[in-house]
Amino acid sequence: MATIAKAPASAQVPASSAGQVRRAGWSLQALATVFLLIFLIYFLLPFFWLIVSSTKTNAELFTTFGLWFAPDFNLFRNLSDVFTYDSGVFLTWLWNTTYYSIVSAVGATLIATLAGYVFAKFRFPGRTLVFAIILGAIMVPATALAVPTYLLLSKIGLINTPLAVILPSLVSPFGVYLMRVYAEQAVPDDLLDAARVDGAGELRIFWSVALRILMPGFVTVLLLVFVGTWNNYFLPLLVLSNPSFYPLTVGLANWNQQASAGGGSQLLYTIVVTGSLVSIVPLIVGFLCLQRYWQSGLTFGSMKS
Amino acid sequence: MQQQLVKADHATPASLRWHLWRRRVGLPYLFLVPFLVLFAFFFILPLGYALGISLFADRLVGGSVFIGIQNYLQVLHDGNFWEGIRHTVLLLLVQVPIMLGLALIFALLLDSGVARLRTLFRLGFFLPYAIPSVISALLWGYLYSSNIGPFAQLASIFHLPAPGFLTDAGMLPSLGNIVTWQWTGYNMIIMFAALQAVSPELYDAARVDGATGWDVARYIKIPLIAPAIILTAVFSIIGTLQLFNEPSILSTIASSVIQDHYTPNLYAYTLAFTNQQYNYSAAVSFALGIVVFIFSYIFMLVTNRGGRQR
Numbered sequence: 224m225a226t227i228a229k230a231p232a233s234a235q236v237p238a239s240s241a242g243q244v245r246r247a248g249w250s251l252q253a254l255a256t257v258f259l260l261i262f263l264i265y266f267l268l269p270f271f272w273l274i275v276s277s278t279k280t281n282a283e284l285f286t287t288f289g290l291w292f293a294p295d296f297n298l299f300r301n302l303s304d305v306f307t308y309d310s311g312v313f314l315t316w317l318w319n320t321t322y323y324s325i326v327s328a329v330g331a332t333l334i335a336t337l338a339g340y341v342f343a344k345f346r347f348p349g350r351t352l353v354f355a356i357i358l359g360a361i362m363v364p365a366t367a368l369a370v371p372t373y374l375l376l377s378k379i380g381l382i383n384t385p386l387a388v389i390l391p392s393l394v395s396p397f398g399v400y401l402m403r404v405y406a407e408q409a410v411p412d413d414l415l416d417a418a419r420v421d422g423a424g425e426l427r428i429f430w431s432v433a434l435r436i437l438m439p440g441f442v443t444v445l446l447l448v449f450v451g452t453w454n455n456y457f458l459p460l461l462v463l464s465n466p467s468f469y470p471l472t473v474g475l476a477n478w479n480q481q482a483s484a485g486g487g488s489q490l491l492y493t494i495v496v497t498g499s500l501v502s503i504v505p506l507i508v509g510f511l512c513l514q515r516y517w518q519s520g521l522t523f524g525s526m527k528s
Numbered sequence: 529m530q531q532q533l534v535k536a537d538h539a540t541p542a543s544l545r546w547h548l549w550r551r552r553v554g555l556p557y558l559f560l561v562p563f564l565v566l567f568a569f570f571f572i573l574p575l576g577y578a579l580g581i582s583l584f585a586d587r588l589v590g591g592s593v594f595i596g597i598q599n600y601l602q603v604l605h606d607g608n609f610w611e612g613i614r615h616t617v618l619l620l621l622v623q624v625p626i627m628l629g630l631a632l633i634f635a636l637l638l639d640s641g642v643a644r645l646r647t648l649f650r651l652g653f654f655l656p657y658a659i660p661s662v663i664s665a666l667l668w669g670y671l672y673s674s675n676i677g678p679f680a681q682l683a684s685i686f687h688l689p690a691p692g693f694l695t696d697a698g699m700l701p702s703l704g705n706i707v708t709w710q711w712t713g714y715n716m717i718i719m720f721a722a723l724q725a726v727s728p729e730l731y732d733a734a735r736v737d738g739a740t741g742w743d744v745a746r747y748i749k750i751p752l753i754a755p756a757i758i759l760t761a762v763f764s765i766i767g768t769l770q771l772f773n774e775p776s777i778l779s780t781i782a783s784s785v786i787q788d789h790y791t792p793n794l795y796a797y798t799l800a801f802t803n804q805q806y807n808y809s810a811a812v813s814f815a816l817g818i819v820v821f822i823f824s825y826i827f828m829l830v831t832n833r834g835g836r837q838r
Contacts, residue, residue: 262653263648270655288678338563350556368578483780506660
C-alpha cells in the first residue's frame with residue numbers, strides 16, 4: 224500500500240478490501256489470482272525472452288530453444304560487443320538519449336509548471352480561450368505535426384542538430400493541464416496573498432513559495448516528459464540523419480534493419496537483443512523506484528476529465 | 529491583492545489603470561510567454577504551415593501552384609490511403625475493445641481485493657508501458673520470427689508448421705497483440721486510479737442491500753469511473769489511427785506484407801521522405817487528422833447520449 228501513498232483514497236482501501244475478501248471466499252480468490260497470473264506470464268514473457276537471449280551467442284539464438292538458457296553464458300561478451308561495435312557508437316546513442324531526455328524534461332516541466340500555475344491562480348482576459356486551445360492540442364495527432372515540423376526546422380537550419388529533437392519536446396500541453404489541476408488543489412490562495420502582503424514579487428512568490436508546494440506534481444510531469452523523450456522514435460527519425468546524433472531508439476532500429484537485411488553481419492542479432500536490454504534497464508529501474516509519482520500523475524489526469 | 533489596491537489609491541487614475549493592467553493582464557502573460565512562444569512555434573505554426581502547403585502543388589513548370597482542395601480530392605480517391613484507414617479501423621474495432629475490456633477487468637479485480645499479490649500484478653502489467661514502442665516492436669518481431677522465435681521452435685518440436693504471425697492474414701492480429709501488450713497496463717492504471725478515488729461507503733451500502741460483487745461492479749463502479757474509461761478510449765482511438773512505430777519496425781522483417789502504405793501515417797511518411805511529395809503528404813496527414821477527429825467526436829457523442837439515457 225505504501226506504493227500508492229500519493230493516491231488520495233489509498234487509506235480507505237484496506238478496510239473495504241478486507242471485507243470483500245471475506246465474502247469472496249477461498250475459491251473465487253484462487254480463481255482470480257490464477258487468471259491474473261496467466262496474464263502476468265503474458266506480460267513478462269517478452270522480458271524473459273530478452274534476458275535469456277542476451278546471454279546467447281548468435282548461433283545459439285537460432286539453434287537453442289528461445290525460452291531457456293544455453294549451456295554457456297555469453298552476456299558479458301555480448302555487452303562488450305554492444306559497446307564496441309561500430310567504434311562504440313552505442314555509448315554515444317545512450318548519452319544522446321540521456322541528454323535529450325534530461326534537457327527536455329527539465330525545460331518542459333519548468334515551462335509547463337509556470338504556465339499551469341498561472342492558469343490555476345490568476346484570472347486574466349483570454350484565460351479560458353488560451354487554455355481551451357492548449358487542451359485541444361492534446362488531441363492533435365502527432366502525425367499532422369511531424370512533417371511540417373520537419374520542414375519548418377529545415378527552413379531555419381536546425382535539421383540534424385540536437386535542438387531539432389529538444390525544442391519540440393519542450394512543449395508539453397498535457398504537462399500544463401496536469402500542473403493546472405495540481406496547482407488548483409495544492410496551492411492555497413491565502414498563502415499567495417500573504418506573500419503579496421509581505422511585499423514579495425510575483426516571480427519570487429512562484430519560485431520560493433509555489434514551486435515548493437508544487438514539487439510532487441513537478442516530479443510527475445518531469446517523469447512523463449522524460450519517458451516520452453526517451454521513448455520517442457518518430458520525431459528523431461525525421462529530423463536526424465547523422466548517426467552520431469541518434470538516440471537509442473533510432474540507432475537500434477537502424478541496427479535491426481541491417482541485421483534483417485543480412486549484410487553478412489550475423490553478429491548484429493545478438494547486439495540488437497543485448498542493446499535493447501541495456502536501453503530498457505534504466506527505465507524499468509526508474510519506474511519501479513518512482514512509482515508513486517507516475518501513479519499519482521495518472522490519477523490527476525483521469526479524475527478531472 | 530487588497531493591499532496593492534489600497535496603495536494604488538493614492539496614484540493618479542492613469543497610472544492606476546496601468547498598474548491594474550500590468551497586474552491583471554501583463555503579469556500572467558509574461559509568465560506564459562515561454563510556453564506560448566514554443567507552443568506557437570511547434571504546434572500552431574506547423575499546423576498552419578501544413579494546412580497551407582496542402583493547398584499547393586509542386587509543378588515542374590511554374591513551381592509551387594495554388595490548387596485549392598485538389599490534394600484532398602485526390603486523397604478521397606486514393607486507394608493507398610483508404611487501405612491504411614481500413615487496417616487501422618479494423619484494429620480500432622477489434623483490438624481496442626479487447627484491450628480496454630482486459631484493462632477494466634484487471635482494474636476491477638485489483639481494486640476489489642479479490643486476488644492476491646496485487647502490487648506484483650499492478651507493476652507487472654504496467655511494465656511494458658515503460659519501454660519504448662520501438663523496442664517492444666523489435667522484441668515481438670523476434671518472438672514472431674520463424675527462425676529464432678520460440679513459438680516457431682515449439683511448433684517444430686511437434687512437427688507443426690510455424691505459426692504465420694508475419695503473413696498477410698496474421699499481421700493485423702500480430703500488430704494488435706503488440707499494442708495490447710504495451711498499453712493494457714497503462715489503461716488499467718488509469719481505471720484503477722479512478723476506482724481508488726471512489727468512496728468505499730458507496731459499495732458498503734449496496735452490500736447491505738444484498739448486492740453481489742458483480743452487481744457492485746456493474747451498477748456502481750463502472751458507471752462511476754465512466755469518465756476515466758472514456759478518456760482511455762479516446763486516447764486509444766487517437767493512438768491506433770496514428771499507428772506508425774510498430775508497423776514501421778515490423779516492415780523490416782516482413783517487407784512484402786507491410787507495404788509503405790500499411791497505415792496512413794506510414795503512407796504520409798513515405799510520401800514526404802521517400803517521394804519528396806511534401807504537399808500531398810501534408811494533405812494525407814491532415815486527412816488523417818480529420819478522420820481521427822471524426823472518430824473521437826462520434827465516440828464522445830455516442831457515449832454522451834448513452835450516459836444521458838441512463
